[in-house]
Amino acid sequence: xxxxxxxxxxxxxxxxxxxxxxxxxxxxxxxxxxxxxxxxxxxxxxxxxxxxxxxxxxxxxxxxxxxxxxxxxxxxxxxxxxxxxxxxxxxxxxxxxxxxxxxxxxxxxx
Amino acid sequence: xxxxxxxxxxxxxxxxxxxxxxxxxxxxxxxxxxxxxxxxxxxxxxxxxxxxxxxxxxxxxxxxxxxxxxxxxxxxxxxxxxxxxxxxxxxxxxxxxxxxxxxxxxxxxxxx
Numbered sequence: 658x659x660x661x662x663x664x665x666x667x668x669x670x671x672x673x674x675x676x677x678x679x680x681x682x683x684x685x686x687x688x689x690x691x692x693x694x695x696x697x698x699x700x701x702x703x704x705x706x707x708x709x710x711x712x713x714x715x716x717x718x719x720x721x722x723x724x725x726x727x728x729x730x731x732x733x734x735x736x737x738x739x740x741x742x743x744x745x746x747x748x749x750x751x752x753x754x755x756x757x758x759x760x761x762x763x764x765x766x767x
Numbered sequence: 768x769x770x771x772x773x774x775x776x777x778x779x780x781x782x783x784x785x786x787x788x789x790x791x792x793x794x795x796x797x798x799x800x801x802x803x804x805x806x807x808x809x810x811x812x813x814x815x816x817x818x819x820x821x822x823x824x825x826x827x828x829x830x831x832x833x834x835x836x837x838x839x840x841x842x843x844x845x846x847x848x849x850x851x852x853x854x855x856x857x858x859x860x861x862x863x864x865x866x867x868x869x870x871x872x873x874x875x876x877x878x879x
Contacts (some may be wrong), residue, residue, distance in 0.1 A: 663809075689865060691865075691866050698871075699871075700855075700869050700870065700871035700872065701810075701855060701857075701869040701872075702869075703860075703866040703867065703868070706865045706866045708865065714865070716866070745807070747809060747810070749810075751865075754812075754815045755800050755802075755812040755815050756800070756812070756857075756867060757812065758802075758809040758810040759809055760808060760809045761807070761808065761809050763807065
């Protein structure tokens with residue numbers, strides 16, 4: 658079956674600490690993968706997308722980076738978190754007729 | 768860049784009543800998606816519309832895309848508590864860019 662996994666579900670990190678969020682999909686090959694952030698008052702914003710291994714497109718300049726080391730793995734990272742990085746992070750996968758989203762990671766930077 | 772405006776921002780409806788949520792785009796829509804989100808959870812895909820004048824239904828939810836492809840509406844008939852949540856419209860970015868642009872969402876509360 659085709660599924661998308663995202664972890665952890667919640668994360669509390671101090672300012673200046675590193676970040677790594679992981680997203681994996683099952684039941685497909687060469688998927689288009691996406692990272693979104695949902696912040697209070699700002700709606701759902703596309704951060705990065707990837708159409709293949711090692712291929713990353715950045716939508717918004719910021720303190721975050723993404724990598725795709727394997728076909729079905731998409732990682733969101735930061736070397737030093739800022740307070741403004743707090744939010745709800747969602748991984749998504751393009752599969753007809755729409756995009757399927759993971760269950761999300763609630764990140765609080767303190 | 769394309770912007771999606773949803774109205775209303777929030778809506779409180781008595782159980783059993785009908786309601787409509789609107790999504791207006793600043794540019795022509797080439798693919799319009801409706802999602803539902805329970806608070807703190809991921810998005811659940813409802814429907815996707817592509818053609819002008821297209822209408823789709825799923826259970827008691829109907830979505831339409833206008834002929835000019837710049838506005839979509841989501842209509843819920845005989846609302847139930849299970850309909851409560853945040854409704855988001857998203858549009859294909861187009862122009863060779865991948866992914867979706869989203870509206871800020873409509874918070875729907877169903878009163879018993």
